[in-house]
Amino acid sequence: MIPFVEKRGLWFAISLIIIALGLVSFLIRGFNLGIDFTGGTILERGLPKSVSAKEVREVLAETGMDLSSAVIQPMGDGREVLIRAHALSTEEIRLIDSTLREAYGQAQVRRTEVVGPTIGEELVGQSMIAILLACLGVLAYVSVRFQPSQGVAAIIALIHDVLVTLSVFVVLGKEINGPFIAALLTVIGYSINDTIVVFDRIRENLQFSPSRKDLVRLVNESIHQTLTRTINTSTTTLIVVMALFLFGGTTIKDFTLALLVGLTAGTYSSIFIASPLWTAWRLQKDRDLAAA
Amino acid sequence: MGRGRGVRLVVILILLLVAGGVLYTRPINLGLDLQGGIHIVLEAVETPELPLTEDAMNRALAVIDRRINALGVTEPVLQRLGDRRIIVELPGVEDQEQAVGVVGKTAVLEFKDPTGETVLTGADLAKAAVGRDHMGRPAVDVEFTAEGAKKFAAVTTKWVGQQMPILLDNKVISSPVIQTPITEGKGQITGSGFTTESASELVVLLRAGSLPLPLEVMEIRNVGPILGKESIDRSLRAGIIGIIGVLLFMFVYYRLPGGMANLALAIYVVLVLGELALIRATLTLPGIAGVILSIGMAVDANVIIFERIKEELAAGKRARAAVQAGFSRALRTVLDANITTLITALVLFNFGTGSIKGFAVTLSLGILTSMFTAIVVTRVLLDLVIDRDPVGFSRYLGVGEATK
Numbered sequence: 001m002i003p004f005v006e007k008r009g010l011w012f013a014i015s016l017i018i019i020a021l022g023l024v025s026f027l028i029r030g031f032n033l034g035i036d037f038t039g040g041t042i043l044e045r046g047l048p049k050s051v052s053a054k055e056v057r058e059v060l061a062e063t064g065m066d067l068s069s070a071v072i073q074p075m076g077d078g079r080e081v082l083i084r085a086h087a088l089s090t091e092e093i094r095l096i097d098s099t100l101r102e103a104y105g106q107a108q109v110r111r112t113e114v115v116g117p118t119i120g121e122e123l124v125g126q127s128m129i130a131i132l133l134a135c136l137g138v139l140a141y142v143s144v145r146f147q148p149s150q151g152v153a154a155i156i157a158l159i160h161d162v163l164v165t166l167s168v169f170v171v172l173g174k175e176i177n178g179p180f181i182a183a184l185l186t187v188i189g190y191s192i193n194d195t196i197v198v199f200d201r202i203r204e205n206l207q208f209s210p211s212r213k214d215l216v217r218l219v220n221e222s223i224h225q226t227l228t229r230t231i232n233t234s235t236t237t238l239i240v241v242m243a244l245f246l247f248g249g250t251t252i253k254d255f256t257l258a259l260l261v262g263l264t265a266g267t268y269s270s271i272f273i274a275s276p277l278w279t280a281w282r283l284q285k286d287r288d289l290a291a292a
Numbered sequence: 293m294g295r296g297r298g299v300r301l302v303v304i305l306i307l308l309l310v311a312g313g314v315l316y317t318r319p320i321n322l323g324l325d326l327q328g329g330i331h332i333v334l335e336a337v338e339t340p341e342l343p344l345t346e347d348a349m350n351r352a353l354a355v356i357d358r359r360i361n362a363l364g365v366t367e368p369v370l371q372r373l374g375d376r377r378i379i380v381e382l383p384g385v386e387d388q389e390q391a392v393g394v395v396g397k398t399a400v401l402e403f404k405d406p407t408g409e410t411v412l413t414g415a416d417l418a419k420a421a422v423g424r425d426h427m428g429r430p431a432v433d434v435e436f437t438a439e440g441a442k443k444f445a446a447v448t449t450k451w452v453g454q455q456m457p458i459l460l461d462n463k464v465i466s467s468p469v470i471q472t473p474i475t476e477g478k479g480q481i482t483g484s485g486f487t488t489e490s491a492s493e494l495v496v497l498l499r500a501g502s503l504p505l506p507l508e509v510m511e512i513r514n515v516g517p518i519l520g521k522e523s524i525d526r527s528l529r530a531g532i533i534g535i536i537g538v539l540l541f542m543f544v545y546y547r548l549p550g551g552m553a554n555l556a557l558a559i560y561v562v563l564v565l566g567e568l569a570l571i572r573a574t575l576t577l578p579g580i581a582g583v584i585l586s587i588g589m590a591v592d593a594n595v596i597i598f599e600r601i602k603e604e605l606a607a608g609k610r611a612r613a614a615v616q617a618g619f620s621r622a623l624r625t626v627l628d629a630n631i632t633t634l635i636t637a638l639v640l641f642n643f644g645t646g647s648i649k650g651f652a653v654t655l656s657l658g659i660l661t662s663m664f665t666a667i668v669v670t671r672v673l674l675d676l677v678i679d680r681d682p683v684g685f686s687r688y689l690g691v692g693e694a695t696k
Contacts, residue, residue, distance in 0.1 A: 185640045186636075
């Protein structure tokens with residue numbers, strides 16, 4: 001048997017190290033926030049030939065616009081270019097398009113996104129509210145169906161999943177945008193599902209052995225009894241997400257990456273974090289009661 | 293027992309037929325990110341002269357609606373968002389400048405004399421309301437500002453008996469004939485053709501032009517048709533590869549019952565797509581991801597149930613009893629687990645915008661439908677298997693010779 005509960009310090013430490021790395025990255029360079037949050041412009045244009053970022057920047061210098069803070073990067077086979085800049089006006093976008101067309105003969109509009117700064121501020125607020133409410137809803141339901149202490153442990157596991165996913169994205173320098181938030185909420189939904197299955201088994205086993213004489217063993221057994229299910233479900237879900245990640249095209253690559261990281265973290269937390277944490281808490285409470 | 297199962301089989305078949313029929317007659321709407329088009333979010337700007345009222349917003353919507361119709365876009369979407377925002381979606385439109393120009397510009401109302409000269413503008417119009425002519429038929433009363441009244445008096449005196457076209461955004465909305473000079477600044481547009489509806493429609497347009505609400509473009513998302521097509525092709529291909537992976541895994545791990553679960557999964561996919569078509573959901577890229585993800589999660593209930601059945605078999609139960617116990621004991625787990633997921637999906641739906649909402653819809657439908665297929669459909673299919681070969685069942689599940 002794997003000592004899920006006994007060696008909980010080790011499992012918690014693994015997660016804390018990842019989160020600490022994320023925190024350090026965040027302190028050094030902050031989040032790479034997408035235009036959904038900051039406001040700005042994304043232009044994705046198809047060109048007839050392969051180009052370099054430097055080349056496009058030189059071409060765009062002719063527009064006379066200040067694009068020094070803009071990010072310009074070739075995509076795919078180099079015949080696509082992505083320009084990320086502050087919120088541009090429709091006239092400015094037309095100027096960029098006509099300049100590109102003049103230089104390359106063609107500039108096909110693949111995607112244009114312009115987001116005003118106010119929208120971004122609202123998205124930050126709305127995302128926070130959404131995640132908070134999702135957590136509260138889960139807490140309420142789990143408290144009623146199980147024990148309030150299990151509700152709290154489940155929420156800590158969810159916060160763990162969010163923090164780990166966020167950390168991986170910060171360390172990799174990946175963009176945090178609207179789809180990322182959707183991915184996080186999915187991860188929360190999935191991870192709680194996973195955690196509940198284990199809690200459900202603990203609840204059932206407690207009915208047969210209500211004395212809680214050996215809680216550590218009981219919880220450990222419950223995790224083992226549901227382990228095949230946890231691994232199999234994670235496998236089938238990860239198979240589809242992996243397929244989306246590998247073959248789904250560039251548009252949803254970061255979205256599926258967030259899912260991939262988050263689902264892995266969610267599976268980890270429902271085995272190694274939620275139930276061991278709850279057990280530790282119960283044991284502490286029992287000890288406090290005994291001491292009193 | 294046999295009869296109940298027969299009924300269930302028939303219900304499943306009927307549902308499948310309905311879903312298939314719906315899909316055939318009413319294909320699923322594709323979001324702008326998949327079919328290409330322009331999505332614009334506008335925000336009304338409050339001015340000291342024009343406070344932001346419900347009425348002002350409705351007039352702004354009426355104006356944009358007219359302009360979109362003039363563009364000839366098929367299935368445009370025009371939506372109020374909160375107090376002061378308007379969402380416009382123009383599928384298939386590629387010219388961003390034209391689109392922004394059309395929906396974002398402030399309405400212009402002009403009164404012209406017969407020579408085509410603009411004699412009054414929206415700023416001169418003080419009031420427009422539905423009224424009655426002397427015969428009690430619907431008409432439109434107009435009232436001008438002091439400045440406007442002077443101009444109006446001059447024009448109506450000069451052009452008695454002639455038409456005075458009224459234009460909104462350069463399109464004629466009415467062309468009344470000047471019957472007598474109107475000097476006191478109050479006139480009435482009459483006509484035997486007026487109904488109460490057409491009169492109030494004209495009033496809305498006149499007022500939209502007289503107190504135009506300035507709109508600011510907050511957000512533009514424009515997806516070219518090629519990128520949209522690529523997104524569909526790629527995510528479909530990825531979905532098919534993912535589904536094949538799941539089917540293989542389930543079959544290898546759970547053998548024949550796994551095969552039954554796979555059949556239930558196929559039914560699940562048809563049902564979910566049918567439901568999406570039925571509620572006229574718009575399928576966006578995150579929505580497709582939601583469907584595909586839900587496929588991975590859909591087998592979860594079956595995995596829980598199968599693991600339970602294996603335990604029951606290992607504990608020495610016979611196949612039929614093991615399946616019975618496995619399903620009933622797993623039910624509580626499946627319900628608790630799925631309800632919590634549903635809670636987060638509902639939060640997403642209420643707080644997300646646009647494509648995130650679409651994702652929440654597909655995820656919720658997916659959870660509900662997968663519970664049905666995993667619990668009801670798989671059960672019926674498994675019972676069929678047990679009926680044929682009650683002894684060999686445990687071997688099918690890969691438990692081996694665990695039966696004592």
